[in-house]
Amino acid sequence: MSARTDSGRSVAATRRLGVGRTAVVSCDDGAGSGGDGDRGMVPFALIAVVLLLGSVVYANTLALGGPVVVDTAADDALDRAESVGRPAVRAAATAAAREAALHPVTTPANTTVGRALDPDRPFRDALRLRIALASAEALANARTDAGGVTATASLPAVDSPNDVRAAIERVSVAPLANGTAMRVTVRNVTLTATRGGEAVATRKVNYNVAMALPVLAMHDRTVAYETRLNRSPFEGPGLGRALTWRLWSVAQARGTAQYLGAPISNVLASRHVELSTNAASLRAQGTTYGRSDPAGRAAMIRATGRVGAQDLLVPAMDSGPSWTGRVLDAGETATARTDGSPSTEPADDRWGPSGGAAGADDISVGVNATADRAFIAFLDDDSADGFDAAVRGAYRSQATRRVSVIGATRAQRPPPSSPGPNWALLSERDDQRIVVVDRESRRDGSARSVADERRTVAVRHRVTRRWTRSGSIRTTTATWTDRYRVRVTLSVEYAPTTGPERPTAPTYVRGGPLDGPNLADVPAAARAELLPPGAADREARAAIRARTNEAGFGHATADRTIVHGDRPAGLDDWVYRDLIGLRERVRNVSVPVSRSAVAAGEANAARRLATAIRSRRATLVDAPETYDGAADRARVAARAGYVDAVLADLDARAGGSTARNEEYLDRIGEIRGDADDRIDDLARVAAAATAPEPAPAGRWHAGEVTLTPRGTPGYLPVTAVDSEHVGSLAPGESVHPLAARNTNLFAVPTGDAADAVTDAALPEKRTASLPEAGRALVAANRTAAATNTSSSPDGDHDSARATLQRRVTDELRAVDLRALAVLDRRTSLSREDRIAAVRAANRRWSAPGERTAAVVNGSYATAVARAATVRAGPGDGDEIDRDRLALRLRVETADTATNASVDVPEGIRAGTVDETRAARRAALRRAAKRAGSNATERLHKRYGKGKLGPVLAGLPVAPVPGYWYATVNVWDVEVAGAYPRFAVTAPVGGPDGGDGRVRYVRDGRNVTVDVDGDGSAERLGRSERVTFRTWTVVVVVVPAGPSGVGDVDGNADERSAGWPCPSVPNGSGTATATDVPGCPRSGGE
Incomplete structure (x- = not known):
């Protein structure tokens, strides 16, 4: 707005720039003003001055308006809540730590809560969980108010056992002063300020508190x-x-x-x-x-x-x-x-x-007799895991017959044609006849393609129609023919079920290591099974008949069958001969076993042997990159099957805890293994x-x-x-x-000193297995020879040795009978020849003790087998038959010897007979010499010319025969x-400022805690x-x-x-x- 004055000046509208301040801008209308076209134009400098003045006035106006009001109630409430929460966390953590010590978790439970604990640190995780739960409860009760704002502290809720791990992770504990105090950190505590029920501010804080409770030291x-x-x-x-x-x-x-x-x-x-x-x-x-x-x-x-x-x-x-x-x-x-x-x-x-x-001092444990037992089990097994199945599976093929319609020519069905005017169709009847009208045989030259037959099948249709007019009946017929092309193929595919997966070449042609059929007979067998003469026509007609009235191509059916090829006559013996070498390799596999583990009954030699054989399985099976025909695959399949049979036997032994305990009991009375040397x-x-x-x-x-x-x-x-x-x-x-x-x-009587020969089932008798009694007899004879005297004037020791010899001889008769039974089952020898073979073998060992040892180590079985094959004559005594016979004799006679029981005479004393531990004498002699030091040297001089006489108890140490240095016992x-119940207590400050005690208790009880607040406690674990x-x-x-x-x-x-x-x-x-x-x-x- 503007107004003009009487003097001709134009005065600009008044513009308020500030409180009580105005500015009037005017300009002269005189000459040089540019006339009416320049009216209202203001220089830029003047505008700048006006803006500067305006900003100054505005700033003064703000200054004169007074201070800005800021609401700090929310921050104050949060600060107070944070301060209140710290002692609440300390008190909660202290109470939780006391509970964790009173009910420590040393083994987590197999529950959802227990599995949330670290199995390597269950006590600490249980402590952290208790602190998390106690802190959450304590913080929930810590509320503060400031200026109408309420502040609360909280931890994430534990609504179910699945939330336990997250609760544990929110808390950490660290030992202080060698574990006699600890620092607790509770993380991610949420402080929330609310006004009128609405949240106005939140804050995340961590609490670090130290506690003078030695619960970590107590546990550790x-x-x-x-x-x-x-x-x-x-x-x-x-x-x-x-x-x-x-x-x-x-x-x-x-x-x-x-x-x-x-x-x-x-x-x-x-x-x-x-x-x-x-x-x-x-x-x-x-x-x-x-x-x-x-x-x-x-x-x-x-x-x-x-x-x-x-x-x-x-x-x-x-x-x-x-x-x-x-x-x-x-x-x-x-x-x-x-x-x-x-x-x-x-x-x-x-x-x-x-x-x-x-x-360390380990002992070597080998597969040994397990190789024989697994071998026999593998040979005799009629299941899919046996020898025959392994060999037969290498000759397995699958034959497939496919029938498909590959072409069709359809004729039109003639429409009804009236025999004259006014005839009405009464009925229609369709008939058809399917015939093969053309045949063609093709071959693609592949060994796997057995047949490729083509057939042309005609379907001859005939429709008979009945017509009626004025009570008269007339019949008309019409015919048409459809033609189909049908293909019938027969193929074979090598589908072995045994042996490591490898390509096999050649197949379906004669050859291989034995120059046998090598599946060459399979195509003919497949044709005889699936495509005998006339079968192609039948299948072609059946394929068209199954189509009914469908048109088009592609209809196909497939029929399959398993065909096993013929095996060469010498295949089983060839494979068996290969297995003999593998059996001896497996027998010699051994592993070191800690002597301390064996002595404590904790060793599992069978499991270690199984692991060793599994690690060497590929080397033992020795599968080639490509099998040289089916026979080669059968050989390797038998090797794999035998190795698996050994592993199954070892796994069964490893899985039985009784086997471990029996191994421990078999060594009762012997020096603990890892102290041997x-x-x-x-x-x-x-x-x-x-x-x-x-x-x-x-x-x-x-x-x-x-x-x-x-x-x-x-x-x-x-x-x-x-x-x-x-x-x-x-x-x-x-x-x-x-x-x-x-x-x-080394104590007396022998039944106590040699606990390995004690029959636990009959404690009133001193009994031994036949091998143990045989060793005792050998030892008795050797000791008697060394002493050259009996233990008493009336020859009690000689009498005892004679009694033991007679009893061992009686039990050896059972071994001979078992050998005769094996010969009867496995050979065609007459009864006289069988008896002669056993007697010939026995003549190799004149004394019963040595013959018992031969039964145990397999020499007896080998001798019987050799004598039997010699009497069988040429053609029936080759290497394979002799090995089969010796193998069964070795296993069965050893079982008989082990199961036999011999009463050991009380008169045989440990000081005279204790060679059942002969393998350990060298170490004991060295120990006794070192322990005796110079004293034994003086004893040597004093008793150097003496002989080993009867000793009441202990083992006479004689580095060479005739010298007795000392007597040692173990x-x-x-x-x-x-x-x-085992507790640890420590004095600590009580919650009321007085003296108190904290207790750590291990009593075998289960430990529970209510983690989700539902009133039902969940099992954390156990205080072992x-x-x-x-x-x-x-x-x-x-x-x-x-x-x-x-x-x-x-x-x-x-x-x-x-x-x-x-x-x-x-x-x-x-x-x-x-x-x-x-x-x-x-x-x-």
């Missing part, structure tokens, strides 16, 4: 303690080494006393093993926790005194429940009076992993163990943390423990928390134990008891003398009442075998 130290208890003497510091040096000292002292004439009949008894085991376990507690169980120490003191007294006054001492009460009652009373002062028992930490026990290492363990100072658990802000282990009972006896000492037992029930066994290798000791099993070997050497050294009380295999599996209370208060290594796994309470 207990795992370390259990590990030490389960260590063997060669695996590092632990119970095995501690037992070694304690028992060597005890046995050497008592053995020397026995040699000097003290009335000691049992050099190493279960009470010594019990005392040494508990002393060693308390020693391990002191090393691991810094102190040991006070009740256990008190009981240990009393047990030590009573064992010492019993060794002097055996008839006056108690055993069984009386022993348990006298040892544990004082110990349990002492528990209340004894504080948790540090243990002062010595510990054996000096022995590190690379100490004197380093090294390492007795010097055990001697160094016995001589050099030292005692380091116990290490404290750690320190935290409040000072040193004290961990005190407490077992129930604190001292583990081999006798029964009743409910007075184990509170979870029902009245009248008892458990055996410690089981021990010690076996004296004890194999094994212990297994389980604490019904502290269990252990270990072993050692004890060697005692005394100077040469008639008394020897060893157990002479008739019980060389001494087992405590709870052997082999210690028992513990179950959920109902009764006793159950616990899952000590080597025992069946028990369920949780």
Whole structure:
């Protein structure tokens, strides 16, 4: 807007630029103004000035308007919520940690929740889960308000067991101060601020809190303690080494006393093993926790005194429940009076992993007789896995007959044609006749194409129509012909079912390694089966008939059948001969097996052999890149089938736990395998163990943390423990928390010393299998020859040897009868020739002991087979027949010998006869010489001209005949134990600021927790008891003398009442075998 004044000036409209400020812009209308065309034009400089002034005025206006109001209530509420959440998380984590220690998970359950735990770290994952659940609950109750805004903290909900892993991952725990405290981190906590029910702000935070709870140290130290208890003497510091040096000292002292004439009949008894085991376990507690169980120490003191007294006054001492009460009652009373002062028992930490026990000694285990048994099973198997099926499968072909319509010429059906006017069609009838009107045979030259027949098939149609008019009937006929081209083919395809997949060439032509039919007869057999004379016409007509009234091409049918080609006459023998070499290669396959694993019953040689053969299977089968015809494939298929039969036999043996236990029992009384050539290492363990100072658990802000282990009972006896000492037992029930066994290798009588010849089913008789009795007889004869004297003036030993010889001879008659039965089944020899063959073989071994050994090693079977084939005459005694016969004789006579039972006379003494362990004598001689050191050299000078006489117990060490340096004896000791309840306690600050305690308990119970808040607890896992099993070997050497050294009380295999599996209370208060290594796994309470 503008207005003009009287003076002719134009005044611009007033424009408000700010509060109380206006600007008027005017311009002159005089000359040079450009006239009316320039009216309203403003210079750009003036515009710039106006804009500058306007911005200044606007800024001043804002400044004069006052401060901007900001709402901080939401941030304040979130800050308060974050502050409140931290102590809530700390309190929740503390409570969760206490629960996790009171109910530790050492083995996860096979449940959805249990599988969410890391099987290698179940305790830590269970702890993290408890912290996550407790923190979520604590944070849900932490609410804050600020300025009308409410703030809450939350963790993602655990709505089902499937959410457990995510909850665990939100929490981490880390040890502080050697595990005596820990840092907990809870991640992804969501803080939410709401006003009037609407979320106005959120924040993600992590909480890091430290807690003075030693639950990680409690668990880790207990795992370390259990590990030490389960260590063997060669695996590092632990119970095995501690037992070694304690028992060597005890046995050497008592053995020397026995040699000097003290009335000691049992050099190493279960009470010594019990005392040494508990002393060693308390020693391990002191090393691991810094102190040991006070009740256990008190009981240990009393047990030590009573064992010492019993060794002097055996008839006056108690055993069984009386022993348990006298040892544990004082110990349990002492528990209340004894504080948790540090243990002062010595510990054996000096022995590190690379100490004197380093090294290994494996034994070689071969396939051996399994190769023969699998071979016979393979030959006799009538199923698809047998020899015949393997060979026959290589000659298998599939014949296929195909019939197809390849062309058609259709004629038109004549329409109805009235015979005249006014005739009405009454009915129609169609008839047809199918005939072959042309034949053609073709061949494409391929061996797989057997026939290609072409047929022209005519379908001659005839329609008969009836007409009617005024009661009259007239009939008319019309004909037409359709023509079809039909193809009938017959082909064969090689379809073997055995042998590794490889191409085979040539096929369907005569040839191959035996120049046999090689499937050349298959096409003719296929034609006879599927396309005999006249079949092509029939199939062609049938194909057209099946089409009914369909038109077109492509109709086809196929019929198949399996055809096996003829095999060359010498194929089976050729394949068998090839298998003989393979059988011997498989027989010689061997694997090293740890001697310690064999001794503990943990080795599985069959599984290792199966693995070795599987790894060499391709080499053993030796399949070529291309088979040289069907016969070559049959040969390789038989090799593969035999290898698979061996693997099946080995797998069956590996799968049976009884086989492993029987292998262990077969070696009862022998020195533990992995100590065979390492007795010097055990001697160094016995001589050099030292005692380091116990290490404290750690320190935290409040000072040193004290961990005190407490077992129930604190001292583990081999006798029964009743409910007075184990509170979870029902009245009248008892458990055996410690089981021990010690076996004296060279004791008396022979039935005890040579436990391998003891018939467990008839303990009142001393029996042996025929091979064992034969070895004993050989040993008796050799010892008698070496001593050149009987054990007593009346010749008792000679009489015993004669009795044993007579009994072995009687059992060998059963072997001869079995051999005659095999000859009767497998040869055409007459009865007289069969008997002559067996007698001829027996003449090779004049003594029954040597003949028994020949039966065991297969020489007897080979000799019988050779004698039989010689009597069979030419043509019936070739290599194949002889091998078949020897193989069956070897297997069946060995079975008869093993199953035979021989009563071993009591008069044969271990000191005279113990050659059943001849393979170990060299190592024992070397050990005895080293252990005796210079003393044996003096004994050599003193007794150098003496002869080996009868020894009451022990093995006379004679490097050369006629020299007796010393007598050595060996004890194999094994212990297994389980604490019904094992707890670790530590003083910590209580929640009210006072003193408190945290407890870590291992009692075998199941552990549950309600993860999803539905009121039903889910099973997390199990708190396994502290269990252990270990072993050692004890060697005692005394100077040469008639008394020897060893157990002479008739019980060389001494087992405590709870052997082999210690028992513990179950959920109902009764006793159950616990899952000590080597025992069946028990369920949780």
